[in-house]
Amino acid sequence: MIKVSIIVPIYNTDPNLLIRCVTSIVNQTLEEIEIILIDDCSTTDIGKTITDLTKRYRNRIRSYYSPKNLHQGGARNIGIHMSQGEYIAFVDSDDFVEPNMYELLYKKAIFNGEKADVVECDFITVKQSQLLPIDRMKDISANGTLDISGKKEVIAKSNSTVCTKLFRSSFIKDNDIYFPEGIYYEDHLFVLKVNTLLASYQTIRKGLYYYCQDSSGSTTRTTNLKSCEDRNTIMDELHKWSSMETMTDYKEETEFYIIRCSYRGGIEWLVQNAGWRGYWEMLKLRRLFLKMYPNYRKNQYYIVRFSHEKRWEQGLFDCSVFGYLIYKRIIQHFIQSLDKHKTPNLYTF
Known part of the structure; x- marks a missing residue:
């Protein structure tokens, strides 16, 4: 059984950064994972790197080459439809993760057999070769099955990124929660929909995801x-x-x-x-x-x-x-x- 499907949207990513990203996922301590690489109609030769990685880790990686540029939201939606895991996660192709990130998130998700809709951790910002820990989970006390007050807390205080979260696949698909396509900042709407519809939630107050701000090609760092x-x-x-x-x-x-x-x-x-x-x-x-x-x-x-x-x-x-x-x-x-x-x-x- 696949426990976690990890979706990586890719658009003109530097090959070295993509290799670093995928390597950090392949080396996860949680073995029952699948990695889904979505090439969002890149205009560089990054497709060769994707093909090489898929062949090298053929038992763990599946890839898809979109004939049309759909932006991150569209690429992530393709990954959601392709996913077979009990839970879904997202990683940006120029970032990387701790080796035990998905083991910790998954164990937290199924703690006491409740199967949380969402599990969230903190992240570490990487800027000019410096690691800057971000402690945003300390103010959230909500956990387990949520009443109205607990859900209010999650909506008001939860991080707006999708990459620090683990989503129960059936929760996402049954509620028809997908990303808007063709625009930037698609994760803001996705997270708001998730937080207003979820019924159970857990947190890990530790930085497990490395958000790299030095990547000039990243969507959030590109001004146009x-x-x-x-x-x-x-x-x-x-x-x-x-x-x-x-x-x-x-x-x-x-x-x-x-x-x-x-x-x-x-x-x-x-x-x-x-x-x-x-x-x-x-x-x-x-x-x-x-x-x-x-x-x-x-x-x-x-x-x-x-x-x-x-x-x-x-x-x-x-x-x-x-x-x-x-x-x-x-x-x-x-x-x-x-x-x-x-x-x-x-x-x-």
Whole structure:
């Protein structure tokens, strides 16, 4: 029996990074896994590397070559349909994982025979050869079968990425939960749907997934017009889902999810990756969000979980994008001056 199907969407990935990624999965301590490599109509010769890996590990790897570029969401959907495992996982092709990641997640998933719909762990950011542990699971106490309050906690506090999670295959397929295709940030909508529909949930408070920010070809690190436009598209889709009648019990939680993942997250991404070039996109993002959620500052999660500094910054952005960019530029200059005298990070590899 296959316990976990691990789906890896690939588009023009550096061959060395893909080999590192696949090797980390092949070497998992959990043996009953299958690896599904989906080439999303790459324009480079990465297909040769995929073929070589599939032949080398023919008992563990299956591959599919999409004739059309569907973006990560479409590639992941193909993998879901191909999957035969009891659980499904996703790994980005330029990242890698701990050798025991899926053994730990799977054991947690079937603990006491409950078979959780979702199990989630923390991740470690890899940036300029430094390892930066992220501790985002410490605030989540919900586990096992969830009541309404437990589900509210998961919606409001859970990580918005799919790569740190294990999903029960029948839960995903029976509820018809798939990724939007042809757009970026597809995982935001997928995770919101999952979190509002799941019935049982578990966590592992340990970083098992390595999220690599130095890969220039990665979707989340690439700035282009479409990626900017898709932020507004996905925000609109999130709003539609959260506005459904069945979401009434989770109105404040879904609103906060959109605040932190789509609005605040979108602002930070645009500042970091586009700067002044993203000025007009920031204006569009602000206009759309404030039209949907004009009273978002009254959200109790926003008040409690956002620091006074972050709320002040957000207020500045809402009043003046221009002023906000000037402020962030001053802060960046100050931090750079401090970094010249900073002790090197001890987490290196």
